[in-house]
Amino acid sequence: MMERGGNLPLIKQKNVSLIKKAVYRYSPISRTEIAQRLSLTSPTITTSVNPMIAQGLLRELSVPEEGRDTGRTPGRRPVKLEFVPEAHYFCGVDLGPYGISCALTDLMGRMVAASTSAYTDMGSYDSTMEMLVESIPDFIRTAKLPQDKVLGVGVVMPGLIDGTAGKINSTFRNGWGGHFLARDLSEKIGIQVKVDNNVRARIIEADLFDRALLGDPVAYFYVSYGVACHLMINGNVIYGEFAAAGEIGHTVIQQDGPLCTTCGNYGCLEALASEKAVVSQCRASLYYGDRPTVLTEICGDPEKLTIEHVLEAQRRGDETVERILHSCIRYLGAALANVVSLVSPKTVLVDGRIFNVKQNCAQLLDEVKKHTLSTGRETTEFTFLPYDTYRGARGAASIAVKEFFLEDTL
Numbered sequence: 377m378m379e380r381g382g383n384l385p386l387i388k389q390k391n392v393s394l395i396k397k398a399v400y401r402y403s404p405i406s407r408t409e410i411a412q413r414l415s416l417t418s419p420t421i422t423t424s425v426n427p428m429i430a431q432g433l434l435r436e437l438s439v440p441e442e443g444r445d446t447g448r449t450p451g452r453r454p455v456k457l458e459f460v461p462e463a464h465y466f467c468g469v470d471l472g473p474y475g476i477s478c479a480l481t482d483l484m485g486r487m488v489a490a491s492t493s494a495y496t497d498m499g500s501y502d503s504t505m506e507m508l509v510e511s512i513p514d515f516i517r518t519a520k521l522p523q524d525k526v527l528g529v530g531v532v533m534p535g536l537i538d539g540t541a542g543k544i545n546s547t548f549r550n551g552w553g554g555h556f557l558a559r560d561l562s563e564k565i566g567i568q569v570k571v572d573n574n575v576r577a578r579i580i581e582a583d584l585f586d587r588a589l590l591g592d593p594v595a596y597f598y599v600s601y602g603v604a605c606h607l608m609i610n611g612n613v614i615y616g617e618f619a620a621a622g623e624i625g626h627t628v629i630q631q632d633g634p635l636c637t638t639c640g641n642y643g644c645l646e647a648l649a650s651e652k653a654v655v656s657q658c659r660a661s662l663y664y665g666d667r668p669t670v671l672t673e674i675c676g677d678p679e680k681l682t683i684e685h686v687l688e689a690q691r692r693g694d695e696t697v698e699r700i701l702h703s704c705i706r707y708l709g710a711a712l713a714n715v716v717s718l719v720s721p722k723t724v725l726v727d728g729r730i731f732n733v734k735q736n737c738a739q740l741l742d743e744v745k746k747h748t749l750s751t752g753r754e755t756t757e758f759t760f761l762p763y764d765t766y767r768g769a770r771g772a773a774s775i776a777v778k779e780f781f782l783e784d785t786l
């Protein structure tokens with residue numbers, strides 16, 4: 377416990393962080409509005425804001441206020457503050473199940489450079505680390521930014537990732553559990569590194585840069601190679617014990633259902649309704665089907681089948697694909713309805729390639745509504761995010777913004 381009046385610099389640091397967050401969220405914002413929002417005095421705001429202006433972090437804007445008669449004070453307009461987007465940059469790396477995406481964003485989350493590559497091997501921890509140590513500084517140099525402008529790097533991946541400790545508890549790759557990736561990478565590249573789960577990072581990105589989307593609590597339902605549903609409650613992402621919260625892909629949706637190769641149990645949502653499950657059921661239909669279909673026309677080699685092929689076949693009316701997706705979305709809808717009933721989120725964000733097809737969104741909503749309490753039906757808002765290859769990498773950059781800029785008190 378802090379003694380009353382005992383540690384002024386600490387209070388000042390806390391105020392700096394609060395002011396940064398308020399400017400971040402509500403900019404352009406005037407000093408008076410900041411003071412009102414945070415219940416701080418004007419001198420406190422000035423002492424914190426002026427050094428940030430001097431450092432080139434914040435700038436003043438003269439913004440006409442809507443609806444106010446400024447005729448009585450000609451020439452005088454309220455001064456508002458906003459961050460200088462180019463003051464800092466952040467690098468985000470998304471180690472996804474299909475490949476790696478990197479994004480460089482400015483202080484306001486705008487992407488200034490991006491790259492993506494497929495994995496050349498299912499790398500060990502050490503070989504992936506070597507690759508990152510080489511490719512991250514390369515990527516920053518290619519964007520023609522001096523490395524010292526880059527305030528931090530965020531790295532995300534699926535699995536049980538303890539963002540607070542910077543540690544991988546377990547992920548989709550064998551032998552990665554127990555490694556302190558944030559520390560290991562930071563020591564080698566000389567830039568501070570934050571690590572977290574890929575979907576938790578997506579919530580943080582939406583919270584920082586797309587605040588209009590969010591109420592509270594937020595559930596972020598993400599269907600990819602696996603399925604996850606992470607939560608933000610009272611502004612905090614939920615980790616749970618061992619950072620294992622959010623793993624809805626490993627909740628049982630059909631007892632005695634198919635084996636889940638990720639966790640070893642039977643009937644997990646991931647085994648029944650993830651992209652992996654969709655593709656494997658469609659692949660089986662290619663092997664065992666006795667007549668040509670739209671899907672065989674799109675992809676002749678079952679071993680090369682991808683979710684994009686499957687969705688293209690759905691768009692072109694392939695009946696088998698249609699039936700497989702319909703059955704998968706029934707499971708996804710039931711699982712999401714359970715989240716809605718358990719958590720009662722204000723906002724549900726839904727993300728994933730399969731929701732690029734409109735009828736899949738409509739079916740998911742129907743299934744959810746069928747299985748939730750009537751109150752959840754009326755109070756929860758569902759938003760389908762347009763699928764974006766770089767959303768994960770931008771999420772990774774945003775965890776670095778949050779950790780190394782917003783939470784930082786210097």
Ligand SMILES: [Zn+2]
Binds near residue numbers: 626627636637639641
């Ligand atoms: Zn499982």
